[in-house]
Amino acid sequence: MEPVRWTGKTLQLLDQTRLPLQEEYVEYRHYEEVAHAIRTMVVRGAPAIGAAAAFGVVLAAQTAVAAGREVKEEVTKAVEVLAATRPTAVNLFWALNRMKRKAEEVSHLPAEEAVRLLAAEAEAILQEDLANNRAMGRYGAELVPEKAGILTHCNAGALATAGYGTALGVIRAAKEMGKDIHVFADETRPLLQGARLTAWELQREGIPVTLITDNTAAFVMQKGWVDLVLVGADRIAANGDTANKIGTYGLAVLARHHGIPFYVAAPFSTFDLSLKNGAEIPIEERSPEEVTAFGGRPVAPPGVKVFNPAFDVTPAELITAIITERGVIYPPFTENIARMMGN
Ligand code: MRU
Numbered sequence: 001m002e003p004v005r006w007t008g009k010t011l012q013l014l015d016q017t018r019l020p021l022q023e024e025y026v027e028y029r030h031y032e033e034v035a036h037a038i039r040t041m042v043v044r045g046a047p048a049i050g051a052a053a054a055f056g057v058v059l060a061a062q063t064a065v066a067a068g069r070e071v072k073e074e075v076t077k078a079v080e081v082l083a084a085t086r087p088t089a090v091n092l093f094w095a096l097n098r099m100k101r102k103a104e105e106v107s108h109l110p111a112e113e114a115v116r117l118l119a120a121e122a123e124a125i126l127q128e129d130l131a132n133n134r135a136m137g138r139y140g141a142e143l144v145p146e147k148a149g150i151l152t153h154c155n156a157g158a159l160a161t162a163g164y165g166t167a168l169g170v171i172r173a174a175k176e177m178g179k180d181i182h183v184f185a186d187e188t189r190p191l192l193q194g195a196r197l198t199a200w201e202l203q204r205e206g207i208p209v210t211l212i213t214d215n216t217a218a219f220v221m222q223k224g225w226v227d228l229v230l231v232g233a234d235r236i237a238a239n240g241d242t243a244n245k246i247g248t249y250g251l252a253v254l255a256r257h258h259g260i261p262f263y264v265a266a267p268f269s270t271f272d273l274s275l276k277n278g279a280e281i282p283i284e285e286r287s288p289e290e291v292t293a294f295g296g297r298p299v300a301p302p303g304v305k306v307f308n309p310a311f312d313v314t315p316a317e318l319i320t321a322i323i324t325e326r327g328v329i330y331p332p333f334t335e336n337i338a339r340m341m342g343n
Contacts, residue, residue: 001158001201003043004051004126006119009062011055013043016159020200030063031056031078038085038092041191045160046234046270047129050095053082054122057099061115071114075103087282088243088311089234090272095125129162132267132325136166137173140230140265140323144174144181148227151184151217154245155197156232156265166232166265168201170323175207183209184220188245190290190308214247221258229255233266233322240316240333241278242266246309252318261320268324268341278313286310 005012011028017040018024026042028034034056037043043052060078064071079096086092102121106114144150150171157168164172175181183202188194195211202209212220220226229251235243242248242264255262275281288306292298300306322329322337329336 001163003045003048003159004055004162006055006058006123006126008119011052011059013037013052014159015042016044016197017042019159019196028056029059031060031082034059035081035085038082044193045155045157046089046091046232047161047166047267048159049086049089050091050269051122051126051129051162053085053092054095054099054125055119056082057096057103058115058119058122061103061118065111065115071111072103072107075100075118086284088284089270091234091269094269098125126162129267129269130164132269133161133164133166133169134173135325136265136267136323137164137169139325139328140170140263141173141177141179143228143261143263143321143323143328144170144179145227147180148174149182149184149220149225151186151220151226151229151251152198153186153194153229153231153248153251154188155193155201157198157201159197159201160232165201166267166323167230168198170230170263170265171202171207172205175205181207182225183207184217184226185209185211186214186217186247186251187211188247189214193245217251218254221254221260226255226258226260229260229262231262231264233264233270234311235275235281236264236266236271236322236337237275237277237281238271238273238334238337239277240319240322240329240331240337241281242314242316242319242322243278243281243283243311244314246312249312249314249318252314256318262314262318263321263323264314264319265323268326271337271341273338273341278315281311281313283312284310
């Protein structure tokens, strides 16, 4: 599964707004279109957004060369536009900073050569993410019992990354190790990433999955069907506080009440050590229509006030461990995150 594909000249994104009913790639030639695709969630999930934005920068550089404009100037403009799409997932800013640094580094070279090196950098971001997911999978799978019920939220799978996935990567790896896994996928209101994407991904792979409404999570835990909760992340502060899809915090509270371990799987590109704690993480608010309509059909009285945050922050004290590409980080998080990241 390749949610982000580079053809050598154009960017192709698997349109996640159409899944699971249609499997369709859209082709992009201009960075403004890529920005629109990120905003409207044609591509979504923290690492996938970062990779798509990186290729958006390459498209900007290509456009500059074709129009005889300055590459560095066009790249600066593109970075600004792409950075203004979604505020919470730090992978977006991490990837854009990496591309900006590369653009500076190659600015003395002939324009075509600079574009080639920028494309190679974006490809590297994509390939490294894939390798990181596989490494996370290997470390994380060790934490999964031989027979396990796993509850997950949103989609932290191949679709949200370069492929393979973070939380779903751990599940894939556990399955590859021969473990007897059953996944409970929260549907994940309001945009249904769990129902539309996670259930689809797991089903395609033959990993047993039961779709539940978000409200059912407590009940399946009470029944003793959940051995661990496993989610991805959009931004992790220096103390381990973790922003992820709205509803994740509630799951962590439920897991603590039921004595169930709560794991976060995320690559280092999701950590933001410039933030002391989760209170500093910017939380995206999306349009009220996502809540007042279901499948395009209005389900609320016109004009009703809506609060629609796309993410919440799970306090570090509710997290059992964070699975990364370099190993599993346990509390105390502030010290252990800094040590693992080599700071
Ligand atoms: O709004 P989305 O669909 O981009 O939110 C995605 C999530 O919250 C994922 O759990 C997170 O980005 C981790 S993806 C590996």
